[in-house]
Amino acid sequence: MTPMHQPLSEEAAARLIQAAALSKTPLAIRGGGTRSLHAAPEGVESLSSRGLSGILAYNPAEMTMTARAGTPLEAVEAALAEKRQMLAFEPNDLRGVLGTSGIPTIGGVFATNASGPRRFVAGAARDSLLGLRFVNGRGEVVKAGGRVMKNVTGLDLVKLLAGSHGSLAFLTEVTFRLLPVPETAVTIVVSGLNDAEAAAAMATAMSMSVEVSGAAHLPESVRGRFAGGALPDGAATVLRLEGLAASVTVRAEKLVAALARFGAVSRLDFETTLRLWREIRDGAPYADGTPRPLWRVSVAPTAGQQLVAALRLEAGVDAFYDWQGGLVWLRMEADPEAALLRRYVKAVGGGHATLLRARPDVLAAAQAFQPQAEAVGLLQARVKASFDPDGLFRSRMAG
Template sequence: MTPIHEPLSEEAAARLVQVAALTKSPFVIRGGGTRSLHAAPEGADVLSARGLSGIVAYNPAEMTMTARAGTPLEVVEAALAEKRQMLAFEPPDLRGVLGSSGIPTIGGVFAANASGPRRLTAGAARDSLLGLRFVNGRGEVVKAGGRVMKNVTGLDLVKLLAGSHGALAFITEVTFRLLPVPETAVTILVSGLNDAEAAAAMATAMSMSVEVSGAAHLPESVRGRFAGGALPEGAATALRLEGLSASVEVRAQKLAAAMAGFGPVARLDAEVTARLWREIRDAAPYADGTARPLWRVSVAPTAGQQLVAALRLETGVDAFYDWQGGLVWLRMEAAPETALLRRYIKAVGGGHATLLRARPEVLAAGEAFQPQAEAVAALQGRVKASFDPDGLFVSRMMG
């Protein structure tokens, strides 16, 4: 059984890493254990942030919060809800699609750069991250960034660690900015569009001054698995508007009029809108209890539907689109088709694919992440050597 270390303080975590550095003993870093389906490499212990829990500081007036890395995400969100504030980037909960347990942590969210539908307008998780504290591979405690946006000291270092998946350092504390909860939200839904038509409709909507905060396309193969099957017949192209009620009403009328030229238009109220975008965020149609390969693919918004169309000519796939078509949730019906997928990603202009789910032996083959270009890989190697010279931190997907 893999040993699991859960230090209760930053100092205790630093001592563990210092000892590991002397013995050259590797660690796999874990938050709440919700995102990883990869077994720990042989000989590696688990270093968990779960014991580092609690909100350190919350300033609603400045809309910033500092929390220890192992703080459950639900604790953070409950505290924010009391002040009608929220995390701007809508972190997804992938336990359903991964069939995993555990409790998502705020440190794991930033370590994975986990970002949902509002990334289009509010940015990714890393764009909300103001500062952090971490233990590097030498067992040194390092602070980067600050608690206010104007303090940019160390900000690039902060961005570097966001999305590093535990490969560079053990994050112990994070400071991040917040947004007010919108007064209301509605979704303008266009029905019956094919993938290419939907890409054109979403591009038109995003070019308008109506401030669309979410743009997704749900082909007919998945449409019935959203919102309890309450969406109109045919593929659904969903466009979300948020804000003050009076403003949303005016913008919704303008957007609906523009979308009428693409197909039948419907409007979803705030309650159905909240459910729909939560399900889009969490890739709910693929929470099917299977191990069928599931890819999360990021490409240019116009390239998503081109990628899926090319793949459908050669293999069985099911897909839907977020981020105006730039994020493709792609489920293979049999094998992961890794080489085929990456060949077509290159053909449509490049991007990034992460294999989130597959049979254990497939995940063990080590092809979950997109290979980097030679120059980028060399740069990553130099960064890794600076943070973790002995290679103590063995990266794997984390939560």
């Protein structure tokens, strides 16, 4: 069993990384360990941020918060709930689909750029990140960005670290912006559409001035596994509206009228809406306790259904769509079919496919992330050399 280091301070983390650099001991960075099925390879020690916990500053008036990287996400969200504020990007919880335990951390959220249904209108996790502190591969403590939105010093560096999956640095502190919690929410459901029809309906909704904050399509194969069976019969195309109650009522009427030509239209109440979008966020239909390969594929909104249609001709797949069809949760019935999937991703205009889950032997041999284009790969290598010249940090999907 490889050692697990859990420093209790930024200074201790810096000393540990300095020692690892001197001894050429590689480190696998992790937060709460909830987002990875990849075990640390032989000879690679684990470095966790869980000992770096606590909210350092919270300014509700400016809607900003600073917290140590190992702070549990639930502690952050509990503090925000008291002031009716939230993380705009709806960080997902992958413990159900991955079968992992542990506690998600706020540092892990940003290190993996974990973003849920509101991402396509409110931005990803990295778009809410204002500043951070980290330890690089030399054991040097670095600060980038600031605590207020007006301070954009180091903004590019901040965005670079978000989504780096622990491959560039060890995060110790993050500062991020917040949004008010909407007063209410409603979901408009269009029933019985096939994938192509759903793409057209979602495009119509997004072209309107009704401020849709969630747009997903749940084919009949998964529809019954959402919202406790509360969705009407048939495939469900679901659109979320949030805000002040009076505004939501007016916008909902306008959206219902526009979508009536596509099929039967109904509405979900506030509590059912909350449950439904949590389940969409977390890929709930695939929290099935199996190792069947599970992908998250990001493509252009109009390309999602084209990708799935092409794959269905050659492989057994099950899927549903978020981000107006631009995010495909894709479960393979047998093999991951990585080469086939990435060939079709390229054919529909490009995108990014991440293998979240598979059998341990498949994961060990698979390339989990989308291969980079040659120019991007060269740039990534230069960035890696700047942050971690000795290649100390070994990336794993760990949050």
